Amino acid sequence: MVSEGQVAEVFGKAVGNLFRGGPANVSWERALERLEASDAGRVPGLLPHSAAQIVAHVQFWQAYLLEGIAGNDPATPEHAAGGWPATGGGKGEGWEGGDWEDLKTSFLRDTGRLRGHARDPEVVQTLDREGRPYAVALTNFAGHNLYHLGQVVTVRQALGLWPPPGGGDTW
Amino acid sequence: MAVSQADDRTPDDRNERAQLAFARLLPKLFRGGQAFAGVEATLSGLDADTAARVPDGLPHSVLNLLSHINWWNRWMLDIIEMGQAQPYPAHAADTWPAVTAADWGRVRNEFYELLARVDAHASRPDLANPVNHEETIGELLADFALHTAHHFGQIVTVRQLLGSWPPPAGGDTW
Numbered sequence: 001m002v003s004e005g006q007v008a009e010v011f012g013k014a015v016g017n018l019f020r021g022g023p024a025n026v027s028w029e030r031a032l033e034r035l036e037a038s039d040a041g042r043v044p045g046l047l048p049h050s051a052a053q054i055v056a057h058v059q060f061w062q063a064y065l066l067e068g069i070a071g072n073d074p075a076t077p078e079h080a081a082g083g084w085p086a087t088g089g090g091k092g093e094g095w096e097g098g099d100w101e102d103l104k105t106s107f108l109r110d111t112g113r114l115r116g117h118a119r120d121p122e123v124v125q126t127l128d129r130e131g132r133p134y135a136v137a138l139t140n141f142a143g144h145n146l147y148h149l150g151q152v153v154t155v156r157q158a159l160g161l162w163p164p165p166g167g168g169d170t171w
Numbered sequence: 172m173a174v175s176q177a178d179d180r181t182p183d184d185r186n187e188r189a190q191l192a193f194a195r196l197l198p199k200l201f202r203g204g205q206a207f208a209g210v211e212a213t214l215s216g217l218d219a220d221t222a223a224r225v226p227d228g229l230p231h232s233v234l235n236l237l238s239h240i241n242w243w244n245r246w247m248l249d250i251i252e253m254g255q256a257q258p259y260p261a262h263a264a265d266t267w268p269a270v271t272a273a274d275w276g277r278v279r280n281e282f283y284e285l286l287a288r289v290d291a292h293a294s295r296p297d298l299a300n301p302v303n304h305e306e307t308i309g310e311l312l313a314d315f316a317l318h319t320a321h322h323f324g325q326i327v328t329v330r331q332l333l334g335s336w337p338p339p340a341g342g343d344t345w
Contacts, residue, residue, distance in 0.1 A: 010299045011193055014313035024243070024318035044228070047331050061206075080344040125188070133188055139196045139313075144206035146317040150324035158228045158332065170263040 011135055012119035018142040019115040021149060026169035028111060028145075031152050033164040037100035044158035049084075051155045052100055055107055056085045058148050062110040065141050068128055069117055111145070114138065190298075193309070197293035200316035201244075201286055203323060208342055210282075213323055216338040217330070219275035226332035233329050234270050236322045238278045242266045244285040247315045251292050256303045 021027030032055070040052040049057070060083050067074035077083050117123045117138060124135045156162040163170075203209040214237070222234045231239075243266060250257050260266050270278060289312070298309030306314075330336035 010307050010309040011190075013307070014310040015193075017310075018313065018317050022314055022317050022321075024314045025321045045226075045332055046334055047328060133192045135192045136196060139193065139200065140206040142313075143200050143203070143317055143320045147203075147207040147320045147324035150321035151328045154229065154325045154328040157230060158226070158328075160228060 011124055012121075015135075015139050015142050016115045016118035019111045019118065019145060022146060025146060025149060026153060028108065028149060030164060030166055030168075031149055031156070032104055032108075033166050035156065035161065035164070039159060039161055040100050042159055044155060047155060047158065049151075049155070051152045052103065053084065054148050054152055054155065056103060057083055058145055059103065059107045059110065060085055061141060061144060062107070062114060065137055066110060066113060066117075068137070069123060069126075069134060073129065114141065118142070194294045194298065197309075197312050197316060198286070198290045200313070201289055201319055203320060207320065207324065208327060210286075210319075210323060212338055212340055212342070213326055213330075214279060214282075215340060217335065219272040221333060221335050222275045223270075223272035224333055226329055229329060229332065231267075231325075231329070233326050234272070234275055234278060235267060236326050236329065237282055238268045238270050238274070239266055240319050240322050241278060241281050241285060242268060243318055244282075244289070244315055247311055248285065248288050248292075250303050251308055251311065252288075254302060 017023065020029070021031070032051075035051060037052075040055075041050050043050045043053075064074045064076075117134070124133060124138065126134050128134055128137055153162060153168070156164075162168060199205060201210075203213070214233075217233060219234075222237075223232050225232045225235070246257060246266075292308065293312060295308065298312070299307055302308045303311055327336060327342070330338075336342060
C-alpha cells in the first residue's frame, strides 16, 4: 500500500493540473486568448453554442462543485438545460453586455480553486453528499472541463479565429 | 474545509478509499458517459463517409480526431508497458495519421482495443511510480484520459457541423 502522501501527490498532480488544460492539451488561458466579446458570443453555422455559452456552462458546474466542497448543498438542475445559463449573443451576434471579461475572470479564478482542492489531500478524501470521496467529483469535473475546452477550440476554428496569437498546441 | 458527512474512518481507510476511487475512475474517464457523452454513443450511427468528412473551416474529420486519439493512447500504453519513456514525436503533425474513409472500421476497432489495454493498468498498485521521466503512471493515465475527452468534445462539435448529431440513441441531455 502506498502512503497517504503518495496518493495525494499522484492524484493532486494528475487531476489538479488538468483544470488548467493539462499537459496533453492547450491551456484554457491560451484557448480564450484574444477572444473578444464580439466574437465570444457568435454561434457558428450549425453549432448550438458560442464559446461564451460553453464557458458559462463549464463555470456553472465549477461553481456547483465549489459550493459542495464548501459544505453547502447546491441545487442540481432538473434538466441539462439548467446548466446552460442564459447569455448574450446568438446566431451572427456578438456578446451583449460587458460581462464577458467578468465571466472569464471568475472562470479562471474558479479553475484555480478547483486545482487547489484537487491538490489538497483533506478535500480529496472528504465524502460528498453521495458518500463518495471528492476525488471522484474532482476527476469527473476535470474531464468535463477538458471536453468543453476542446469544443471552444473547435468553435474558434469554425469562426476562423484559431490559432490564437500565442499559437495553438502544435510544434 | 467542511465535511459533508460524519466520517469516523481511520486516515488509512480514507486514503485507501480515495485511491480506489481514483483507480476505478480511470477506465471510466477514457469512456466518458459520466459528466459528458460516452464514447460509444458519440461514435454511433456514423458511416465511413460522414466520419471522413471535414466540415468547412475546420482542420479535422471525426476519423482524423479518432486516429489522433489512438496515436497518443498507443504511445502512452507503450511507455507504461515497456516501463520507460519513449521519444516525443518531432512534430505534432506526426500524431495525425493519414487516413481515408476505408480506414474507419479499423480505426474505430483500434480505439476500443486500446481502451481494453488501458483497463489492465488502471488498478495497478504502482500508479505513484514515475515512468515517463518524472511523470507517474497515474498522471500519464489521467492526462491521456482527458486528452481523449478533449477530442471527443470536438468529435461532437464536428458531427454537429455535419448535421449528424445527436446519434440515433440521443446525445448527453436529460
